[in-house]
Amino acid sequence: MAFWIASSPHNHNHTKTPNLMRLVIYAALPGVLAQWYFFGWGNLIHIGLAMTTAIICEFTVLSLRKKNISHELFDGSAFLTALLLGICLPALAPWWISVIGTMFAIVIVKQLYGGLGHNPFNPAMAGYVMLLVSFPLQMTLWQPPLTLVAVDLNFSNTLTTILTGFTVEGYSVEQIRTSIDGITMATPLDTLKTNTGLGLTVLESIKSPIFGEYLAFGWEWVNAGFLLGGLFLIARKAIAWQTPISFLLSLFICSFIGYSISPDSSASTMFHWFSGATMLGAFFILTDPVTGATSNKGRIIVGLLAGLLVYLIRTVGGYPDGVAFAILLCNMSAPLIDQYTRPRTYGHLKGDK
């Protein structure tokens, strides 16, 4: 009787790339739904535009590279990139913003480096940062939550605003963003940064309706949605728990120190957790298996680093939110972190090469 002898690992994970990508897309749905409920159709339209562009770009480049199109086109990674980019964009940004951003993300950041698995940077975040650096005006057209907007932003109004810059009735984006008392509304993070710069305390600035009852009107529920999706992903073992936990912990510690030192000029810890792109970054982008660290220790270090960077950019940097920049910087340092956090090979002593 002959035994079939195989080398380790003996326990195989049979999940395939498309299944994993689909799982992540499903997990993002609660957050997307919350975004739709509070901010309207804008982001859904941008997600649609981005997905269409992504599939066209992916098809073009794959056929130029003579790759197996049907296999790689539908592995879901392009859809996921487009989804993440569409979620990040300001809801009322013009249509070409998502088209240019997705083209950059898919063609230059992903495919030119060799396609899925070879890209050093997260495509969605690199595309977002490219847009933020290239089109600062359009990328700060943040839309306030629907209940604060005087104009009725139904589907057709949002669509025409994205395509032409005006609603069906002829309101411009600036008019939509202006509240009844004539002040342009921005995101909570943005408002806080501007007000702190003007010398107002945090307590004074969070009286603005944009902050709502709890932390950040609308944004807190979007972040809660992504947190829910992220916990689902951790439960399904699709992502490692080390990265998001260490990231959130690091952000918590940093903002707690800042809040303890000067409570008048720094936001609370929970405000940092539940505004901006914190939860999306923690569970959906930082955990990207391609661009993140691969060892467990490395993941913790990357998470801590990202939390610190996000806090620093939010408080002393020039931009109101720093998740995208922090993640790109972490992507850059991930190979080096991996190099120094190699786990001990089974059977070898510690430090044994």
Added chain:
Amino acid sequence: MNNEIAPQNSNEAGITDNIDDQDNAAAALKAELKAEYKELAIQGLWKNNPGLVQLLGLCPLLAVTSTVTNALGLGLATMLVLICSNVTVSAIRHWVPKEIRIPIFVLIIAAFVTCVQLLMNAYTYGIYQSLGIFLPLIVTNCAIIGRAEAYASKNPIKQSAFDGLMMGLGFAIILILLGVIREILGQGTLFDGANLLFGDWASVLRVEVMQLDSQFLLAILPPGAFIAMGLLIALKNAIDSHIKSKKVVDTEQVIERVRVNFDS
């Protein structure tokens, strides 16, 4: 060079021994010279292009090519310096001690760059200002000292001057191409501010290629130059490999025929 001059001298010394031979030798020499000029042109413009293949002088290449006018200004300045320095280096090549040749080359180049800088300061002040530090930095452009070291210090004046022209032209073409790409993507115009370089009449050259709502800052900022440069290099490599693959097919066919003949 000495080897080439020697047979010519001996031919002249011979008392019209054989006129046909002399003619043939002169024709051969002429053909050789022509082939060398052709080779220099191909090397400078395509095979060994300082911008695309040697990747020398990337700092000005990426920094100032945000508009065609800037690119053209720097391209012309570099070309002028390259030709002059090549000619001078070639003219004094027999008297320069090998050990200290690099400082001497640098001094020559610096002298010409200073001339060009003063000239541009006097006649094209706008371009002088927009090129800024990158004009005096031509001194440190590796493409120039590279040609002085690799070619001009070993070859006669005429060939060196032609080499300088071709290398300078190759560099300027890449600068202008990058300028075109970045200006169209960034501002939607072409030859914006050409009057700064050519005088007031040139303001009619300005072309509005497309109307942009806002500037595409990535194309104007240096990262855009890196990406555009990478795409240009990729295009060149693609063209090269396409030509190569065609040639390989040709030689394979030739070999097949020989085999058929041998068998039969």
